[in-house]
Amino acid sequence: MAVIELKNQVRERIDSVTDEYLLEEILNLIDFESNKEGVFNIPDDHLKELEISLNQMKNGETISNEDVDVKIQKWLSK
Numbered sequence: 001m002a003v004i005e006l007k008n009q010v011r012e013r014i015d016s017v018t019d020e021y022l023l024e025e026i027l028n029l030i031d032f033e034s035n036k037e038g039v040f041n042i043p044d045d046h047l048k049e050l051e052i053s054l055n056q057m058k059n060g061e062t063i064s065n066e067d068v069d070v071k072i073q074k075w076l077s078k
Contacts, residue, residue, distance in 0.1 A: 014026065
C-alpha cells in the first residue's frame, strides 16, 4: 500500500474517533516516532505518581511479589 493511501486511511479513522484518551495516545505515538533524537518527557501527572511511589518505597510501604501473589490467589479462590 502506498504512503498516500495509508495516510488517507489514518485520517479517515482519526476523524471518526471521539475518545479523547485515544486521540492523545495517537498524538503521543506520532510525536514519539517523529522525534527519535529528542529526550522522552514524562507527563506531569505521571511524574506526580512516580514521586508518590518513590516516597512509599522510602517509607517501607511496599508489598513483596510473593505476598501479592498469595493475596491474589486468596481473592481468586473466593
